[in-house]
Amino acid sequence: MIKKITIITLLIVIVGFFVHVNQKTYSTFVDFLPSKVRSNYIEYILDDRAGIGSDYIKILLLQALEREEYEFNIRLLFPLCDRTDTPYAEPIPQLAVKVIYKNKPSIIDELIEYYNNDEITQIVIEKQLEKISLMNSGKLK
16 A cells, blocks of 8 residues: 555656656656556546646647557547637647547547537637648648
């Protein structure tokens, strides 16, 4: 029991240190985690079990997910794309849409359907997807 508490405490200290250093260091930390632990960690942060105060960690994690593809339940990003009924400020919704588009474009229609009752968010997501598509095609810089 004491060993587990020590390990958890050490992990919290390491995460706290890495998070406040910079994005590259945080990405290295995420890469360093074993696959299953990484998946659980990503889902823990994205599922908001870490609490409202973890927006900075969410931003760092979403930036890491934008650069690297990791195994996790990508549908946990859907609620983060909300523009109307959410405590999340930009860039969280933008980054969430980018990560979904990059890592699993096959579920974009599912994302749009998820916001079927939220016209504002749906329109913003569609406009953002158009912009991402234009940027990827080289027509927009």
